[in-house]
Amino acid sequence: MNTRNVSHTRLPHLTLTLASKSPARLATLRNAGIHANVQVSGVDEEEVLRNIQATPTRQVMALASAKSRAVARNLHTPTDFVIGCDSMFEFDGVVYGKPHSPENARERLLAMSGKTGILHTGHCLVHVGSGKSLAGVSHARVTFAPFSAEFIDAYIATGEPIEVAGSFTADGLGGSFIDNIEGDYHGVVGISLPLLRQLMEGFGLSLTQLWEPPFEPEYGTLSDEAATLLATKSKRGHRNADGFMLCSCGHTHWGMNGAGGILAFREHFELGEDKAHDVGKQRERGSLNEQEHFASHTTLDKATTNHTEHRLNHENHHGPELQVLLQLRSLWSHSGGTWGFPGGAVNWSETPWEGASREFEEETSISPSILKPVGEYVLDHNDWQYSTFVAQCPDGVEAIKDKESSELRWVNIDDVETLPLLPSFATSWSMLKEKFIL
Numbered sequence: 001m002n003t004r005n006v007s008h009t010r011l012p013h014l015t016l017t018l019a020s021k022s023p024a025r026l027a028t029l030r031n032a033g034i035h036a037n038v039q040v041s042g043v044d045e046e047e048v049l050r051n052i053q054a055t056p057t058r059q060v061m062a063l064a065s066a067k068s069r070a071v072a073r074n075l076h077t078p079t080d081f082v083i084g085c086d087s088m089f090e091f092d093g094v095v096y097g098k099p100h101s102p103e104n105a106r107e108r109l110l111a112m113s114g115k116t117g118i119l120h121t122g123h124c125l126v127h128v129g130s131g132k133s134l135a136g137v138s139h140a141r142v143t144f145a146p147f148s149a150e151f152i153d154a155y156i157a158t159g160e161p162i163e164v165a166g167s168f169t170a171d172g173l174g175g176s177f178i179d180n181i182e183g184d185y186h187g188v189v190g191i192s193l194p195l196l197r198q199l200m201e202g203f204g205l206s207l208t209q210l211w212e213p214p215f216e217p218e219y220g221t222l223s224d225e226a227a228t229l230l231a232t233k234s235k236r237g238h239r240n241a242d243g244f245m246l247c248s249c250g251h252t253h254w255g256m257n258g259a260g261g262i263l264a265f266r267e268h269f270e271l272g273e274d275k276a277h278d279v280g281k282q283r284e285r286g287s288l289n290e291q292e293h294f295a296s297h298t299t300l301d302k303a304t305t306n307h308t309e310h311r312l313n314h315e316n317h318h319g320p321e322l323q324v325l326l327q328l329r330s331l332w333s334h335s336g337g338t339w340g341f342p343g344g345a346v347n348w349s350e351t352p353w354e355g356a357s358r359e360f361e362e363e364t365s366i367s368p369s370i371l372k373p374v375g376e377y378v379l380d381h382n383d384w385q386y387s388t389f390v391a392q393c394p395d396g397v398e399a400i401k402d403k404e405s406s407e408l409r410w411v412n413i414d415d416v417e418t419l420p421l422l423p424s425f426a427t428s429w430s431m432l433k434e435k436f437i438l
Ligand SMILES: [Zn+2]
Pocket: 247, 248, 249, 250, 251, 253, 381, 384
């Protein structure tokens, strides 16, 4: 029999603060051996939701993130992690939070009787020392028994349904009228324990490290990454939708509201050194209008409609060379040292194009207003999407890098695969090349 190769030391204990006043969430944690502190965020939920596109996932993620980060920034009691949660009930395509009044609760309970809806619960786990966060959503289908008018009267009279998402609780008086739950029960109660475990694992840690005595964390050795995280004391806190998302595909992705980027391409005409120099000087003086420049040096319609001609030109080294603008990611950044294209997290108030454009401009100094979008490809992982916009850039426009990049380079499309690529870009490249460029 093999001996397990672990050193016989306990993993370090870690503490958790719950950014919610929900007694059901606290009780769920306590029953699972986690004696969390409670600190309420005071976040204005209406304000947070004002500019957010109203998918249930985005709403619960935005609120969970706002609550946990607000508490992490202003902790009353020192703690290692803060968890924020928010639940919404989706029924007949409409999203419901708390009913706040007996009248609203009655109306909703009447509608829900004998039917099925989906309870979405967003979770955001913040490591206080580093400010890093990892978020995830649990979804559960909840089927109700038929409610009699007498039950609804009696239930509303208890007060229980008034201040809970979806006008019901699974762990209280409403529990006996739930016929079936498809998904995690604790997510319906308000905090998904298996999701919390996965979020801890996403940081390289174990949920057993949150257990309070008499329970002890499991034996084991921290990974270098987890040890570094726990030792980090940084003032840096993520803003907006910056942060990692634990996706249903099992991976973590950057951008709680999804992410987007622009794969810019151009038809590059070889200019003599003098001419290139002149163009550069004209741009500096602002005498060459970028739109005019676009018109004079590119043939977008021909490039996108007459593929055969283009390929021929390309192969014979006549005419323009087709290039894409790639970014060598700075070593300190995620997947540093690999090549990708400019992009990043989409903020809560932005559309994917707006987010991709803002990131592109920050990272290249090229105004997206001079780009001609020719296609969009969405990688859809349900709770997380990456939108790639393919857009043509006028030849001769200078890209100036910011701190995200070690280098920006216009790369011949046939040379892209010779570079060490960001894994997700490597996966999508052949498809992007096929779909939009050749
Ligand atoms: Zn995914």
